[in-house]
Amino acid sequence: MSRVAEGVSPLxxxxxxxxxxxxxxxxxxxxxxxxxxxxxxxxxxxxxxxxDLMEVLGHRLVTTADTARLQRAQDGLDATRPALTRAGRPFxxxxxxxLVLTLAALGRHGAQVALGELADAVAADAVRIDGxxxxxxxxxxxxxxxxxxxxxxERGALTLADGSATAWAGDxxxxxALYDIDRxxxxxxxHPTRVLQHxxxxxxxxxxxxxxxxxxxxxxxxxDQARRARRLVLENPVAYYADADSxxxxxxxxxxxxxxxxxxxxxxxxxxxxxxxxxxxxxxLSDIRFPGGGTVAQAALLLAARISAAVxxxxxxxxxxxxxxxxxxxxAARARRIDGALPSRGLVAELVEExxxxxxxxxxxxxxxxxxxxxxxxxxxxxxxxxxxxxxEYGAGFAADLRGDPDRLLDQALSLLAAMSLIARVDGGALxxxxxxxxxxxxARVKTRPASQPSAQLPSQTALFAAExxxxxTP
Amino acid sequence: MSDESDALDPDVPESVDEGAFGIDAFSLDDRxxxxxxxxxxxxxxxxxxxxxxxxxxxxYQVLLHASDAVGLLERLTAEHPxxxxxxxxxxxxxxxxxxxxxxxxxxxxxxxxxxxxxxRHYVYQFTQAGYRAYRAVEDVLGASLEDAQxxxxxxxxxxxxxxxxxxxNAAGDGEEVYRKLGRLDSVLNEMAQRAARFxxxxxxxxxxxxxxxxxxxxxxxxxxxxxREFTAELGRYAPLLAEAVEKAAATGVxxxxxxxxxxxxxxxxxxxxxxADWRHRWDGIVHxxxxxxxxxxxxxxxxxxxxxxxxxxxxxxxTEARRGGVSRESQLRHLAQWFTSCESDEDAHALFQxxxxxxxxxxxxxxxxxPEQIPGRTSWWxxxxxxxxxxxxxxxxxxxxxxxxxxxxxxxxxxxLRAEQLKEQAERRGAANALASDGVxxxxxxxxxxxxxxxxxxxxxxxxxxxxxLVTAASGSAHGVRLTLTPAEGPTTVDTVRGRLHLDxxxxxxxx
Numbered sequence: 001m002s003r004v005a006e007g008v009s010p011l012x013x014x015x016x017x018x019x020x021x022x023x024x025x026x027x028x029x030x031x032x033x034x035x036x037x038x039x040x041x042x043x044x045x046x047x048x049x050x051x052d053l054m055e056v057l058g059h060r061l062v063t064t065a066d067t068a069r070l071q072r073a074q075d076g077l078d079a080t081r082p083a084l085t086r087a088g089r090p091f092x093x094x095x096x097x098x099l100v101l102t103l104a105a106l107g108r109h110g111a112q113v114a115l116g117e118l119a120d121a122v123a124a125d126a127v128r129i130d131g132x133x134x135x136x137x138x139x140x141x142x143x144x145x146x147x148x149x150x151x152x153x154e155r156g157a158l159t160l161a162d163g164s165a166t167a168w169a170g171d172x173x174x175x176x177a178l179y180d181i182d183r184x185x186x187x188x189x190x191h192p193t194r195v196l197q198h199x200x201x202x203x204x205x206x207x208x209x210x211x212x213x214x215x216x217x218x219x220x221x222x223x224d225q226a227r228r229a230r231r232l233v234l235e236n237p238v239a240y241y242a243d244a245d246s247x248x249x250x251x252x253x254x255x256x257x258x259x260x261x262x263x264x265x266x267x268x269x270x271x272x273x274x275x276x277x278x279x280x281x282x283x284x285l286s287d288i289r290f291p292g293g294g295t296v297a298q299a300a301l302l303l304a305a306r307i308s309a310a311v312x313x314x315x316x317x318x319x320x321x322x323x324x325x326x327x328x329x330x331x332a333a334r335a336r337r338i339d340g341a342l343p344s345r346g347l348v349a350e351l352v353e354e355x356x357x358x359x360x361x362x363x364x365x366x367x368x369x370x371x372x373x374x375x376x377x378x379x380x381x382x383x384x385x386x387x388x389x390x391x392x393e394y395g396a397g398f399a400a401d402l403r404g405d406p407d408r409l410l411d412q413a414l415s416l417l418a419a420m421s422l423i424a425r426v427d428g429g430a431l432x433x434x435x436x437x438x439x440x441x442x443x444a445r446v447k448t449r450p451a452s453q454p455s456a457q458l459p460s461q462t463a464l465f466a467a468e469x470x471x472x473x474t475p
Numbered sequence: 476m477s478d479e480s481d482a483l484d485p486d487v488p489e490s491v492d493e494g495a496f497g498i499d500a501f502s503l504d505d506r507x508x509x510x511x512x513x514x515x516x517x518x519x520x521x522x523x524x525x526x527x528x529x530x531x532x533x534x535y536q537v538l539l540h541a542s543d544a545v546g547l548l549e550r551l552t553a554e555h556p557x558x559x560x561x562x563x564x565x566x567x568x569x570x571x572x573x574x575x576x577x578x579x580x581x582x583x584x585x586x587x588x589x590x591x592x593x594x595r596h597y598v599y600q601f602t603q604a605g606y607r608a609y610r611a612v613e614d615v616l617g618a619s620l621e622d623a624q625x626x627x628x629x630x631x632x633x634x635x636x637x638x639x640x641x642x643x644n645a646a647g648d649g650e651e652v653y654r655k656l657g658r659l660d661s662v663l664n665e666m667a668q669r670a671a672r673f674x675x676x677x678x679x680x681x682x683x684x685x686x687x688x689x690x691x692x693x694x695x696x697x698x699x700x701x702x703r704e705f706t707a708e709l710g711r712y713a714p715l716l717a718e719a720v721e722k723a724a725a726t727g728v729x730x731x732x733x734x735x736x737x738x739x740x741x742x743x744x745x746x747x748x749x750x751a752d753w754r755h756r757w758d759g760i761v762h763x764x765x766x767x768x769x770x771x772x773x774x775x776x777x778x779x780x781x782x783x784x785x786x787x788x789x790x791x792x793x794t795e796a797r798r799g800g801v802s803r804e805s806q807l808r809h810l811a812q813w814f815t816s817c818e819s820d821e822d823a824h825a826l827f828q829x830x831x832x833x834x835x836x837x838x839x840x841x842x843x844x845x846p847e848q849i850p851g852r853t854s855w856w857x858x859x860x861x862x863x864x865x866x867x868x869x870x871x872x873x874x875x876x877x878x879x880x881x882x883x884x885x886x887x888x889x890x891x892l893r894a895e896q897l898k899e900q901a902e903r904r905g906a907a908n909a910l911a912s913d914g915v916x917x918x919x920x921x922x923x924x925x926x927x928x929x930x931x932x933x934x935x936x937x938x939x940x941x942x943x944x945l946v947t948a949a950s951g952s953a954h955g956v957r958l959t960l961t962p963a964e965g966p967t968t969v970d971t972v973r974g975r976l977h978l979d980x981x982x983x984x985x986x987x
Contacts, residue, residue: 025835072832081834082824093823096814104807110788125808132815183791190831196806205829235836268842271851272858280838287835291867298871338826341816343809397870420839435839437855
């Protein structure tokens with residue numbers, strides 16, 4: 001492989017790395033999305049980006065006059081990166097279905113379309129789908145449809161020319177909205193590499209190195225594994241060695257991996273006994289910032305500190321150790337569920353099923369070879385108790401709705417920790433994963449300062465936080 | 476054009492006067508009733524029966540007995556098996572006679588026996604209106620894409636006819652005026668009809684492409700080339716035709732129309748009607764070609780340009796939809812079903828990622844102050860935890876960033892740059908004025924003057940509009956003077972300190 005960022009002068013490297021982070025963060029860039037300057041940045045480096053992203057990660061960058069689209073090679077089925085409405089709520093199944101039906105309906109329209117007209121077209125398709133339907137007389141249906149349209153509008157596939165979608169959702173009889181359609185962006189939004197009807201499993205959409213391996217030869221196989229290892233580190237909070245099969249393990253441990261990724265992204269790779277993590281120092285690459293602002297993030301961070309404190313207990317109070325499902329097992333379970341929903345699995349599908357299944361089941365076996373790794377387990381009730389303590393101490397600053405609903409807060413906080421690979425959620429509780437140790441003890445100091453502390457003690461407090469940090473005094 | 480306008484005028488057939496005969500005796504309702512057969516339940520049978528009559532007509536068998544009709548039908552069946560489905564003929568004939576598509580009359584010959592008399596009682600033939608109705612239906616049935624085209628080859632003919640018309644009128648040749656005017660009229664009629672049909676076809680194409688794009692894709696190139704050629708020809712001929720119309724009009728419009736009306740041989744028209752009719756036709760020609768705001772040629776050209784654009788858009792849409800074998804649309808519908816069938820929203824999220832791949836990387840933040848200190852083999856549990864901002868832990872707020880730094884200003888340097896800028900400006904203006912007052916030829920331009928001249932040339936050449944018939948000179952202005960490029964005989968040369976500037980066929984003029 002040629003060197004990463006080969007044609008980039010040292011002076012411009014930072015600029016180039018910014019472009020890399022931009023494309024990775026936003027696989028779809030349009031003239032107005034994510035912002036006006038983005039497309040120019042990508043276009044400036046398009047050639048080098050195309051080479052590097054393909055060489056290093058196996059991603060394909062496709063640029064047209066008005067779009068830049070990164071077609072990512074994917075390794076897993078990830079349920080923690082949903083499409084979001086403008087209000088930041090994740091899409092539900094209905095909204096996803098409306099989104100793709102809207103994409104389908106827009107293909108039939110010319111340069112412009114009225115929202116009501118589009119809704120009718122989508123409704124006509126929706127009735128033909130079991131369990132969907134779109135009744136424009138129902139407000140929830142309209143809201144869901146408008147969320148899908150808004151998602152496209154944010155990305156520039158549709159541009160509001162007149163009227164208002166919100167007003168239409170409120171009263172379709174009296175309000176209407178007119179949209180300009182951008183065909184190029186529309187095409188870039190959904191750019192399938194495989195014909196969906198021909199799939200027998202969702203895993204066929206993933207880039208499974210093992211499927212290619214046999215025919216590609218050893219060099220090709222090693223290159224694929226190297227790309228997979230880099231993707232694993234680049235796109236996930238942490239790549240645990242325990243999750244990787246032996247081949248991937250070698251690639252993860254290779255010193256070149258960190259070098260390449262650091263030169264590509266300008267970020268730091270942190271290597272520990274348990275795995276590799278890329279640290280987002282730019283604050284621009286990660287879709288979620290952790291630790292970050294907000295009640296959920298704060299509660300999650302405080303919870304993480306308590307979990308890791310519990311992990312460090314020894315003797316009689318030591319936590320029970322349980323095995324965590326490996327990445328391969330999680331993938332297989334998820335794939336089985338999604339495949340179960342695959343429409344019209346006919347005879348052909350059943351005939352090839354066995355072959356197809358082995359792709360992910362096989363790699364699952366490989367992951368379990370070197371003795372099971374076990375992680376400390378904390379129960380849900382224990383977690384609930386800790387969250388109650390946290391709310392008691394810091395609750396004054398929490399968002400009111402979450403403070404009043406501790407179950408929801410706990411669920412969201414644990415989801416966040418799980419999304420960052422700090423814990424793994426299992427039935428009845430959670431397993432503490434090694435990365436969580438990075439944030440252990442953060443509360444140790446703060447804890448000494450109750451919410452209603454008399455002001456006389458404050459000076460000594462401030463002195464302890466001279467560096468504006470909270471540190472664990474007993475490493 | 477006159478025939479059409481009459482047919483469209485509802486008054487004419489309604490005001491049937493008692494003495495009218497033939498097709499003129501049909502009222503509007505009668506005429507519309509002629510088409511009943513095309514919408515009747517047994518329309519296919521009617522159609523085949525009428526085709527049999529048409530076949531008979533071609534063989535000069537105009538009057539047909541019911542039995543003759545059956546015989547002709549049988550012969551048709553030999554060629555088109557479908558025709559064999561026609562059942563009992565007599566009720567069909569009765570109905571057609573009722574609608575006046577066929578005319579029924581008594582057979583003049585004598586019957587020998589009762590059976591023959593019953594069979595041969597009536598004879599049938601097409602009425603004139605009925606035949607037209609039948610032809611109209613056949614036209615529609617037989618219409619296909621092939622006959623939709625724009626006729627670019629007629630332009631030279633029209634131009635020639637217009638010239639001949641002007642000559643004939645000047646020479647006082649009445650019959651020639653009549654012939655030419657009549658021909659122009661029919662050509663225009665045809666052209667208008669073709670254009671209408673063509674745009675109708677394009678509209679059709681746009682509507683039906685979703686179901687059957689094959690036809691469109693097969694012919695897209697010819698279609699586009701055809702339209703491009705047509706606009707090009709139209710653009711080329713429009714001014715010539717306008718000129719020819721002018722010339723013909725100059726020879727005396729009233730006289731021309733009188734000649735034509737005189738030579739007109741139509742039997743059933745009064746001289747006043749004929750005069751009005753020919754004036755109407757001449758107006759039509761003027762409306763098509765004369766150079767004015769909304770002439771028909773201009774509209775046609777606009778329409779064609781618009782059509783080209785829409786065909787291209789259509790093409791894009793069709794090809795996009797078909798990319799990858801299975802249409803994008805059916806794939807998306809399949810996907811919608813998949814999403815809907817998912818057991819949980821989480822599965823749907825995962826499916827969304829797998830299909831769209833729009834997710835972003837996810838990483839923890841907060842690096843170590845000195846990451847090198849910790850060796851890579853230590854466990855996360857053994858390595859020191861990272862240091863966090865206090866606000867993050869205490870109040871869930873990300874630490875505030877420092878405000879923007881102070882902007883460094885260097886006033887001396889700014890003043891210096893500004894002075895230089897002013898100096899340059901003054902120099903440029905001086906040079907430009909010198910060019911305007913002393914001219915560019917017959918002396919050597921100094922450095923600032925050369926720079927000013929080249930800058931002006933830049934502006935002028937950028938402003939020049941190519942491929943325009945009228946614009947032959949170009950000009951550009953800057954620094955308060957104006958440079959004009961005018962065509963000149965032979966090359967001209969400008970001497971400058973940097974060298975000599977040769978201009979082929981152009982002369983430069985600088986004016987203040």
